[in-house]
Amino acid sequence: MQARAIEAAIIPFQGGDAAPDWLAALPVAAAIICLCGNDMTIEAFNSEYASASLDRAQEWMATKGAKRPGIYADVVSFMRSDRSSQSFDLHREGWLGPQYFTCSLGRLADRADGARRFLAIHIDRTSERMTEKNLRRELVSDSLTGLPNRTGFGEDIDACLADMDRLPVSQYAVLAIDLVRFSRINESLGAVAGDELIITVARRLKSSLRQGDILARLGGNEFGIFARLNNGLSDALQIVERLNSALAAPCRLSNLQLSIEAAIGCAISNPQECGPEDVDDILRQAQVAMKLAKKSGKLEIYRPGALRKARDRFDLESKLREALASGRLRMAYHPLIDLQSGSVTGFEALARWEDPERGEISPSEFIPVAEESGLIIPLGRWAMHEALQTLAQWDSKRGKPLPVGVNVNLSPIQMARDDVPAVVEEALRYSGIAGNRLTVELTESAIIADPDKARQVLTALKTQYVSVAMDDFGTGFSNLASLHRLPIDILKIDRSFVGEMLNDQDKCAIVEAILSLARSLKLRTTAEGIESPELCAALAQFGCDQGQGFHFAQPMPPKKAYEFWLSCNN
16 A cells, blocks of 8 residues: 555656756766655656666655655655755665665755755665675575575574464474484595585485474584474474484495484473573584483483583683693602502502692593593693603602602593604603603503504504503403403403402402403403402402502602602612
8 A cells, every 4th residue: 555655646757858968977877856745756867777777766666665664755754854865775676586776865956846856876786785695695504405504593593483482382492413423434435425425314304304394504414403392392202203214224325325323412492481692502402412312322302401511521621721731730649569568569640630710620520521622632641741750750869760660541542643652752761761660551442442553552662661551451341362462561450340359259259360361361460449458468369469549548749659658668
């Protein structure tokens, strides 16, 4: 109705006077508009104005007026005022698609009959707007799959949440999906095969969704799904079941048929309690659940507090990075005792960290964070240098080398990523300590992860006369073949067997079996977790070589460790 009213108020130009020379010379679309009473007419226009079909005055006024109510009234209000100029935007549907103009009205001298005259200039912005739209589309879309990217996903969720305020939907779910073996496929078959897999997975996921659900590629091998839930968790479980069914069939890549394994995490919320600023939090919650799903191998639903724990881990990582850079970590030394003579044969070097804000932080907290973040490499290097430097300082105090060695733990992550033999060689050279006074401790998982790499590293360490101890023996997946092939010198019996061996016949039998195995393979043994004289006596009777535990001493700083050695060996 408003558009028709505007059209009726405008009298189209039906010929009029010829365009003045100065108007014809203008390089942009321009016209002279007159207002006489309530009638608006086009007095003259140039060729550019006609080429753009703007000479139909009812179009450039009515079309915009229909999309932006009040523009006609604004223009007439300006024409009747004393202001010298007015600008506005014009959008209309042309023959080849939408057209965009920036329009300006400037006051001219009135006509003799009192009609007000204005110069209307229209600058075509269509190409600029279309370029902006294309750039915008690229910013919010994934170029490989055509799906929304992370930014576009967030905007789509915001739009859906705004619609859900008007719909009887109580909840929604955000699912994060990770392709578990994607990096291995990408490395083995190449980037083209990886892209083909991503496209295939995107097509299958999209085919399993309901109308109104949103699928996005969040980056790399990760996808996100937004879904309305009419029946709460049961709807989410049905969606996941459809997703798993869609991914169940093998995918053909480079003449190979490969199964698709996906880890799926889910976070559920409701639009009443979640504003636009909370969308990122919901997505992060789904990703936290997805990370848990990669470990558990099944769907994980986000649990309150999990995101806070994840943030705490990032905070801990940041603080650990600062502590390493500023030298705020320290070493504690746990004595190793000869169970036959009672003398101190060495110390196990253990990293300790006291944060100014959080206080003493357990190694069981910061070591996993260091391994996950890669900080375990600088941490491991620091521990190796620090332990050997401490041993060199003890030698200096004594005036001659002490008859003790030092054990340093080696993380599986450091073993896989770092040049461990070079690190050990450098630490031995800087400290002046002989290699036969250093023992490297590694867990069974470090060997199982990459047996060939483990054999290569341990063989290189043996050329430096460094001893190798297998820590926590009996708790992992070791077998006799690995013990036979690898250059291992010491088996450390895990405290879970030692601590209960006097009250549990099965654990006692396991300890005796490990000791018998070690003797057969000519390996030395160390028992962990000795906390009573009875345990110490029993292990000595069984033929265990060394022991450590709170029965002898707790881990102590370097000065007290040196004094402890003096008290036990003099």
